[in-house]
Amino acid sequence: MTQMIDKRPDPEALSRIKDILGPKGWVDDADDLAPWLVDSRGVYHGRCLGMARPGSVEEVSQVLAVAYDAGIEIVPQGGNTGRVGGATPDDTGHQLLINMGRMNKVRDIDAANYTMTVEAGCILQDIQRAAENADRLFPLSLGAEGSCQIGGNLASNAGGINVLRYGNARDLVLGLEVVLPDGRIWTGLRRLRKDNTGYDLKHLFLGSEGTLGIITAAVLKLFPLPKERAAALVALDSLDSAVTLLEKARTASADALMSFELMPGFSLDWAEKHVEGAKQPFETTYDWTVLMEIGGTKMDGSAGVALEGLLEEAFEAGQVVDAILPQSEEQRAQLWFLREAIVEAQNREGAQIKHDVAVPVSLVPDFIRQANAAAIALMPGIRPYPFGHVGDGNIHYNLSQPVDMPVETFFAEQEAIHRAVHDVALSMNGSISAEHGIGRTKRDELLRCKSDVELDTMRALKNLFDPKGLMNPGKTIPAPR
Structure with missing residues (x-):
């Protein structure tokens, strides 16, 4: 007979946690909790003991120490903008949600050292603005930047859109402050560009999705603030020309190319149809378009000259058939608004099955063609909607339901479609998750795309840092085969 394990928390432990946090740091009202118990896609719904909102690293440490001793499971959460269910508690009601929103201070800006030290609850957009006020750039930029938190x-x-030039979040961090599952604080807030003193522990927590500890602060890299930005929305003669144009743009700009975003031409029509303020700028709907941007550190027009020269060459080669070059900051912003609008436009067009894959940049066209063929073979009438950061090989390979197909019928084939699309990516030595993480959604897919050695090493690290298995259980790391 199987013995049931009672995971209900010790009331005394919960009382101690409330005392540590005080009234400002504890939420248990059902209405106040509701928005934090469902993921951003509305796929996962959970319950919790309550939500801790610590105001300092010391409070995080004390809460985790009590929870560790009492065996209370922890779900760390930032702005709750994740796309894979990694920050949503399960439905037992026995997990403690720890939201970092109150830890939102910019602790230090060292402009001479090109660094900024921030707490985990800082909104990404606020960090960008603080850097800009110091005549510096923090380049991480994504659609949810107005609400996502840097810890998440x-x-x-x-x-995001600037990975091509500046790298992922992992590449933008010099040091971390982390609270371990047992409450110990690792203070690794070093501002050093070189520190060759053994294992670089910060990389274990970057991308760990809260399964090894809670990031409470970070030292971020800053960069010179671009003084000018030259953008263009271009229509391509073919999908393959995206890779050719990208290569030419990197060379022509001396690698000052910041963004290179691929969009199917019809997505601009959908944006105009569904999103107020969005307008299809071309008179013709082309098959493929790219929004590209070059940044310059001088106000001398050199970025614009480089872009115009590049496009002239591409026009002569027949790779670009049309282009929109904004003549003002307002027009440039409108093009980027259009890029963000295509995401909302697809939401308005019906149900979707989404993927966040990466393949070598040179194989992006082949991936899209093969994935389209695989999806259509499984479901005739399905509408592929691939877009994204082709400059770093990351395509958001989304699929909209066939016109007039019931949603239930569409989603009944979801797993088969996921497998088919992932198979194409994996056949190209690609990844099933480029920037969204694993969470719940892709946890078991790791069994197909990581070796036993990789998975065993991940589990060993998890057991080392979190021997009781209390940190964000059920996320990221699959159970053994």
């Missing part, structure tokens, strides 16, 4: 960005190794 780092825990999921977020990407």
